[in-house]
Amino acid sequence: MTDATVLQQEIAAEQQHVDRVYARLVELRRDASRAEKEGYQLAGVGTFGALVERDAMVFHAARRRHALDTEYEGLVFGRLDLATGAVHHVGRMGIRDEQSRPLVVDWRAPAAAAFYRATAAEPLGVVRRRMIQSRRERVTGIEDDLLDPEAAPPDMRVVGDGALLASLSRATGRGMRDIVATIQREQDEAIRSPAAGVTVVTGGPGTGKTAVALHRAAYLLYSDRNRFAGGGILVVGPSGVFVDYIATVLPSLGEDTATLRSLGSIMVGYDASRVDPTGVAAVKGSLKMRRVLERASHDAVPGAPTELRLLYRGTLLRLDAAELDRIRRRALPKGARRNEVRGTGFDGVFAALWTQARAHLRSLPERADFEAELADRQDFREFLKAWWPRFTPMRVLRWLADPDRLRAYGEGVLSHAEIRVLQGSFDALAEQGPTIADVALLDELDELMGRPRQPQRRSKDPFHVRDGVREVSTYADRQAAARAQQIRRDDDYRDYAHVVVDESQDVSPMQWRMIGRRGQYASWTIVGDPAQTAWAGDPAELDRARDRALGSRARRTYALTTNYRNSSEIFAVAASVIRAIMPDTPLPSAVRSTGVEPVDVVVDAPVLPAAVREAAEKQLAEVAGTVGVITPVPRHDDVAGWVAGLPERVQVVTALEAKGMEYDAVVLVEPGEIAVDRAGVRTLYVALSRATQRLTTVGTDRAWHP
Numbered sequence: 001m002t003d004a005t006v007l008q009q010e011i012a013a014e015q016q017h018v019d020r021v022y023a024r025l026v027e028l029r030r031d032a033s034r035a036e037k038e039g040y041q042l043a044g045v046g047t048f049g050a051l052v053e054r055d056a057m058v059f060h061a062a063r064r065r066h067a068l069d070t071e072y073e074g075l076v077f078g079r080l081d082l083a084t085g086a087v088h089h090v091g092r093m094g095i096r097d098e099q100s101r102p103l104v105v106d107w108r109a110p111a112a113a114a115f116y117r118a119t120a121a122e123p124l125g126v127v128r129r130r131m132i133q134s135r136r137e138r139v140t141g142i143e144d145d146l147l148d149p150e151a152a153p154p155d156m157r158v159v160g161d162g163a164l165l166a167s168l169s170r171a172t173g174r175g176m177r178d179i180v181a182t183i184q185r186e187q188d189e190a191i192r193s194p195a196a197g198v199t200v201v202t203g204g205p206g207t208g209k210t211a212v213a214l215h216r217a218a219y220l221l222y223s224d225r226n227r228f229a230g231g232g233i234l235v236v237g238p239s240g241v242f243v244d245y246i247a248t249v250l251p252s253l254g255e256d257t258a259t260l261r262s263l264g265s266i267m268v269g270y271d272a273s274r275v276d277p278t279g280v281a282a283v284k285g286s287l288k289m290r291r292v293l294e295r296a297s298h299d300a301v302p303g304a305p306t307e308l309r310l311l312y313r314g315t316l317l318r319l320d321a322a323e324l325d326r327i328r329r330r331a332l333p334k335g336a337r338r339n340e341v342r343g344t345g346f347d348g349v350f351a352a353l354w355t356q357a358r359a360h361l362r363s364l365p366e367r368a369d370f371e372a373e374l375a376d377r378q379d380f381r382e383f384l385k386a387w388w389p390r391f392t393p394m395r396v397l398r399w400l401a402d403p404d405r406l407r408a409y410g411e412g413v414l415s416h417a418e419i420r421v422l423q424g425s426f427d428a429l430a431e432q433g434p435t436i437a438d439v440a441l442l443d444e445l446d447e448l449m450g451r452p453r454q455p456q457r458r459s460k461d462p463f464h465v466r467d468g469v470r471e472v473s474t475y476a477d478r479q480a481a482a483r484a485q486q487i488r489r490d491d492d493y494r495d496y497a498h499v500v501v502d503e504s505q506d507v508s509p510m511q512w513r514m515i516g517r518r519g520q521y522a523s524w525t526i527v528g529d530p531a532q533t534a535w536a537g538d539p540a541e542l543d544r545a546r547d548r549a550l551g552s553r554a555r556r557t558y559a560l561t562t563n564y565r566n567s568s569e570i571f572a573v574a575a576s577v578i579r580a581i582m583p584d585t586p587l588p589s590a591v592r593s594t595g596v597e598p599v600d601v602v603v604d605a606p607v608l609p610a611a612v613r614e615a616a617e618k619q620l621a622e623v624a625g626t627v628g629v630i631t632p633v634p635r636h637d638d639v640a641g642w643v644a645g646l647p648e649r650v651q652v653v654t655a656l657e658a659k660g661m662e663y664d665a666v667v668l669v670e671p672g673e674i675a676v677d678r679a680g681v682r683t684l685y686v687a688l689s690r691a692t693q694r695l696t697t698v699g700t701d702r703a704w705h706p
Contacts, residue, residue, distance in 0.1 A: 007142070007159050007624075014132055015139045017089060018076050021103050022137050024095055025075070076104055078115050079130040083123075083151045090115045116222035119188035123147040128156060190558035191216045195224060195498070197554035198524040204588035205574065205689035206565025209527045210660055213500050214246060216525050217258055220498055231497025233258040234518055238503040239436075240264065240273050241657040246502075259496075263511055264436040266518070267443045268492045274435040275633055275656055278679045280425045282537040283418045284437040285508025287545060290444055295409040296396050297448045298332055300325065302405075304387050310353070310380060312373075315360045317353050324387065327352060337450025338391055345388045350374065393445035394429065397438065401426040440510040447517065496522045503659050504528035508535060509545030516549030524550060531578055531585045532686045534656065536679040563588035563689075565662060569597050570695045574688035580706040581681050598695040605700050609642040612669055615696045616643050616650055619665035623693050628663030630655055630687045632673040639669055655687045665694035672704040 078090035094106035105112045118126040127148045133141040143160035146152060190212045193199040199216070203209050217235060220228045235258055237243045243262045264272030276284060283289070306321040319327075327348035331341050350371050357364055364370060374380050400406050403423055410419045426438075434442060499519035501507060505528040507515065526546075535542060563571055571590035578585065603611045612629070619627045626649050631639040633654045640652045653661065655674045668687055675684040684704065688695065 006157055010142055010157055010159055011139050014076075014079070014130075014142060017103075018132075018134065018137065018139055020097075021076055021089075021091075021095060024097060024103060028095070076134070077132050078107075078112075079128075079132060080112075080115055080118075080126050081128040081130070081156070083125050083127055083148065088112065113222075116219055118147055119192065120145075120147050121185055121188045123151075127151045128158060186558065186560050186562070187212050187215075190560070191219055193556055193558065195220055195227075196523050197556065198526060198550050200555055200557040201525065201527045201560065202529060202557065203560030204529050204531060204563060204586075205571070205686065206563035206590070207560035207588050208564070209529070209560060210246060210502055212560070213502050213525055213527045217498070217500055221257065228497050229257045231495060231522075232493065233498045233500065234496040234522075235260045235500040236266065236502065236507075236515055237262050238506050238659045239657045240271065241653055242503070242660045245661055259493075262436075263507070264434075264439050266514055267439050267446070270434060270439050270442065272434045272436045272439050274428075274432060275654070276425060276435045276437050278534070278536045278677065279421050281435075281437045281508070282535070283414070283421050284425070284435075284441060285510050285535070286537055287509045287513075287541055288413050288418075289441060289510055290513075291413045292400075292409045293396075293441060293444050294448055295413075296399055296405070297338055297391075297445060298334075299399070299405070299409070300328065301387070301389065302399060302402070305383055308349070308353075308383055308387075310374070310377075312353075312357060313361060315357070317356045317360075319349065319352055323352060324349075328388070337448065340450040342388055342390070346384055349384065349387075391449050393442040393449065394434075396445050396449070397426065397434075397441055398429050401429065437508065437510075440508065440514045443514040443517070444510060494518045494520070498523050498525070500525045500527070502527045503532070504546075505530050505533035506535060506659065507546070508537065509541050512542075512545040512549040519549070524553070526550075531582055531587070532659070532682055534659075534679050534683050536677070561586075561588050563590040564592060565692050566590050566689055567592050567594040567596065567693070569594060570691055571689060573598050573695065574685050576706045577675070577681060577688060577704070578685040581678055594693065596694065598697065600702065600705075601696060601698045602702055603698070603700060608670075608698070608700060609638075611698050612639060612642050612667060613646075615667045615698050616646060619667060619694055619696065620647060620649065623664040625649065625664035626651060627665045627667065628653060628658065628661065628690055629667045629669065630658050630690065631669045635669060635673070655683045658687050658690050661690055662692060663690050664692050666691035666696070668695070668697045670699045671697050672699055672701050675704045 075093070075095075076089050076091040080088045080090065082088070088105045088111055089103065090107050090112045091104035092107065093104070094102065094109060095104040097103050102111075107115065114124040114126050115129060118124040118129060127146070129145040129147060131143045131145075132139060133143075144158045146158050152158075187208055190199065190201045193216070201209055201212055214235070217233050221233065235246070237246065237260070240262045243260050243265075247260060262271075264270065275281070306324065308317075308319040308324065310317045328345060331345035331348050332338060353374065354367055354370060357370065365373070400409065400422070406422060406426075407419055410422070414422070425435075429438070494517055496518055499515065499522045501515060501524070504526045566574070568590040571588075575587050578587070599615075601611055601615060616627055616629055629639060629643055629650060629652045631652065631654055633656060636652065636654050643650055643652060651663070666687075671684055671687070674687060675681045688697075
């Protein structure tokens with residue numbers, strides 16, 4: 001029986017139980033609505049006691065009905081198979097059948113605690129933990145963790161990564177069982193690391209770093225919910241593709257309070273996916289850019305008026321370019337935020353005009369009246385708006401598209417070669433939006449310029465009905481409402497309790513500054529692999545920026561050493577590539593052999609499109625899961641056209657977007673175009689290690705081979 005058949009059968013089995021749960025949910029909704037209506041009828045008794053009883057009955061029935069409505073999506077998200085033979089389905093709320101037998105155990109109940117706390121080191125009586133993904137009432141996927149292989153009955157089916165560990169643990173010989181225990185112990189220790197400080201998890205491809213990071217987030221949310229759900233958990237990944245890939249993991253663990261962001265979407269209002277060439281990204285990611293941006297944020301506005309001429313009571317008041325420049329500089333000393341001192345700049349203009357008026361006019365009103373007269377004039381207001389507008393980060397960043405301004409801002413900060421590298425890299429901001437590296441620059445500008453003060457919004461009373469009337473509530477209800485109010489965060493929330501950074505080796509110094517602003521009071525989980533870094537800048541600068549973001553918090557490091565994603569045949573190719581430039585770097589051990597060697601296809605350029613499509617079609621026939629077609633960044637759109645019309649299981653991503661991803665089979669297009677420099681070789685290493693079962697490389701030469 002194939003893995004795909006087993007998966008389908010197991011999904012169908014879970015679907016039967018989920019169908020039963022939702023059928024029972026319909027009955028409970030009907031009962032709650034009937035209780036609510038019956039409560040209103042108590043008012044007819046005519047006594048004060050009946051009115052109080054009515055309010056309480058209606059309130060609790062309405063609250064129950066509301067809970068049944070709001071917990072509809074993804075109601076069942078887990079299952080525990082216990083050593084005793086019992087089975088518990090875990091969900092967002094507890095539901096019992098007509099005989100009061102549990103259909104779903106509330107995730108907060110003691111019986112569900114093992115879903116979060118059980119590990120291979122301490123299974124807590126759990127043989128298999130199953131995560132169930134669903135869309136409304138339909139089960140869409142399952143993923144198993146086999147926590148106690150020795151207690152698993154022979155007919156127990158295990159799917160996902162858990163199936164791999166199960167097969168390894170049941171393999172002949174003590175050695176494989178030891179390897180599985182090592183994998184699970186390494187991961188468990190990192191997941192259950194103390195919440196405070198910084199937990200650093202390192203490991204090569206296929207060692208489960210991302211799984212550890214996400215399970216750790218779920219574990220923290222469970223172990224100290226008030227702290228981590230109240231303060232929030234921020235999970236940062238390298239790309240939008242990666243964030244979409246992991247988006248179902250935490251909900252499948254019963255947690256939907258974490259915030260998931262890619263490096264291109266951390267700043268509110270942006271979701272960048274464009275990438276810069278390696279050299280450009282290295283300059284944009286350097287800490288030198290902060291000084292460049294600081295100069296830009298203090299500069300005169302392009303196209304702003306260079307003179308102010310006002311006719312006041314028959315006298316011409318005039319401020320020339322030099323005077324306006326002096327006013328701007330006085331109002332905007334080093335360290336000042338431009339949007340926050342706008343009023344100071346305006347005050348400087350009023351003061352200069354007042355001085356001139358006093359020198360030329362004998363009769364003047366009080367200064368306040370003088371300023372009021374000027375402020376009423378449309379031409380004066382238009383001047384102030386043009387001379388010192390409200391600035392947005394994007395407006396200032398676009399100034400760097402001007403070669404003269406870029407040279408002026410970079411003089412003495414960037415080398416002439418770095419300035420030449422940046423020239424032209426900001427030209428597409430207006431039409432195409434920012435690159436991923438630009439988002440960190442925009443966030444820096446936002447910090448440098450500040451924001452105008454916004455009126456404070458009043459919090460809504462969740463029990464308010466109308467003036468002077470509030471719903472009947474208990475102390476527990478009021479406390480729950482207060483906690484819900486705390487979790488409601490601003491769009492640009494920056495006070496997270498915990499920050500998870502995945503693929504951290506690719507975070508530039510400027511991006512560390514951006515993330516650090518969101519985690520000033522947080523504990524951290526940092527996950528990465530130095531051998532996979534695409535950062536081409538100064539390693540020492542990168543270390544300084546990361547250390548500054550993490551502060552003086554205590555650090556604990558956990559190393560994952562076993563690659564259980566790739567077959568040994570696939571990882572041998574990837575390892576040979578990275579060892580060519582990093583011969584001494586420690587690599588994980590690939591413990592699984594399939595006997596299937598990777599295929600390298602070399603063709604002439606005119607037949608490359610047909611060869612790529614043929615390879616993808618062949619992979620579709622050989623594996624039941626996803627097929628990743630990985631391309632050099634410039635070729636993405638072309639390659640997507642080559643495989644257009646193939647099933648949705650085929651996913652086209654760039655070599656950079658493939659970071660953190662996993663596919664059953666991979667077709668890697670033109671590997672030689674990826675490995676153009678040391679950073680490119682590391683990126684190729686990543687691309688070669690994405691496949692679990694099959695790997696085919698298709699290109700026009702073999703020069704990329706070591």
